[in-house]
Amino acid sequence: MDNENAGILLPVETDRRFDQLLADWAVHARLSPEKEIEIYERIFVVEEDLGYDWWRQLVDGFSFKASNVVPKFAFKGTLLPSLV
Amino acid sequence: MKQDLFHELYTGCSKQVYAYLLGRTSSKDTAADLLHDVFLRIWNRMEVAERIPAEQRLYWIFSIASNRVKDHYRNSGNRKQAEEQIRGRHQATPSGDLSSLLAAREQFNELESAIGGLPEEFRCMLIMKAVGGMNSNQIGDALGIPAGTVRYKLSQARGLLVRQLGLLETEAAAGRRKTNG
Numbered sequence: 001m002d003n004e005n006a007g008i009l010l011p012v013e014t015d016r017r018f019d020q021l022l023a024d025w026a027v028h029a030r031l032s033p034e035k036e037i038e039i040y041e042r043i044f045v046v047e048e049d050l051g052y053d054w055w056r057q058l059v060d061g062f063s064f065k066a067s068n069v070v071p072k073f074a075f076k077g078t079l080l081p082s083l084v
Numbered sequence: 085m086k087q088d089l090f091h092e093l094y095t096g097c098s099k100q101v102y103a104y105l106l107g108r109t110s111s112k113d114t115a116a117d118l119l120h121d122v123f124l125r126i127w128n129r130m131e132v133a134e135r136i137p138a139e140q141r142l143y144w145i146f147s148i149a150s151n152r153v154k155d156h157y158r159n160s161g162n163r164k165q166a167e168e169q170i171r172g173r174h175q176a177t178p179s180g181d182l183s184s185l186l187a188a189r190e191q192f193n194e195l196e197s198a199i200g201g202l203p204e205e206f207r208c209m210l211i212m213k214a215v216g217g218m219n220s221n222q223i224g225d226a227l228g229i230p231a232g233t234v235r236y237k238l239s240q241a242r243g244l245l246v247r248q249l250g251l252l253e254t255e256a257a258a259g260r261r262k263t264n265g
Contacts, residue, residue, distance in 0.1 A: 010243070014251050018242065021249075025195050026214040031102050031116060039120045040094055043127055 086130045093133065094123055097142065100226065101149050103216025107208030108153045110200050118156060122149045146226040191249065198248040206241035209234055 010018070031039075101122055105115035125148050126133060136144050199207055212218045212226070220238065224231035246252060 010246060010252070014246060018246050018249075018251055021191060021195050022210075022214050022245075025192060025199070028192075029106060029112070029211070029215050031099070031112075031119070035116060036098060039098070039116065039123070042120055043124050 086134070089133060090123075090127055090130055093126060093141065093145065097145055098123065100142075100212065100216040100218055100222070101145060103212045103214075103218070104146060104149055104208060104226065105153065106215060107211035108204065109156070110207070114156070118149070118152050122152050125152070142222070142226050143228060194249055195245065198245050201248070202241055202244060206237055206244070209237055210241045210245075213238060 098119060102115055102119045105118045105122070106112065109115050109118065122145070126145060129148075133141060133144070199210065202210065209223055209227075212223050213220075218226070220231040220234040223234045227234075
């Protein structure tokens with residue numbers, strides 16, 4: 001038991017078993033080094049695209065409700081009565 | 085310069101931020117996706133990062149992570165619903181059987197279920213410590229709360245898990261066996 005767990009009044013053996021169990025679980029829960037690298041590299045792929053802010057502004061600027069891309073008749077009989 | 089600082093922030097904090105996101109969402113995949121989003125935002129705000137004193141950067145990064153989790157909850161339905169999903173996914177199955185407690189695999193699964201069933205704040209701090217390798221001072225700095233409060237909540241989380249896993253009963257039974265034998 002380290003100082004971090006100083007407030008706990010558990011039997012020493014219980015404490016030890018719990019720490020061991022938690023440490024085993026933590027290994028399984030951690031992000032793999034490969035995944036960490038993949039996430040890191042993906043950031044630069046996205047950045048080299050048009051840039052996060054550009055895409056963000058584009059998506060924020062969309063108003064799907066006002067869009068006439070899909071004709072109204074396409075929604076007839078669906079669960080989107082406001083569009084019909 | 086910009087890339088060097090970003091690399092330093094990523095290598096220094098990604099494990100800790102991932103642990104926080106895992107604690108908030110209880111899903112490895114969601115936490116990994118959010119980790120990517122968080123660092124993408126950091127990359128796009130590197131001019132801000134450069135101006136922030138080094139000792140305050142951890143709090144800044146966790147503020148971004150916290151906001152990203154809020155967006156995630158907003159986009160994936162309401163937060164209560166998400167919490168219920170997490171609890172449902174990790175619904176503990178009480179064994180009531182001593183032999184099953186001895187099976188390491190089952191105990192491992194029980195621990196995962198029990199962690200998933202903890203109140204979000206406890207779960208988050210516990211995972212930041214266990215998975216992120218953070219101490220109570222670092223967790224306190226990241227979340228903007230006193231380290232003593234973190235220690236108190238961590239100890240409560242441990243107590244809840246130990247009781248839920250029946251570790252105290254197991255120890256007591258082992259002690260009795262030793263005395264009788």
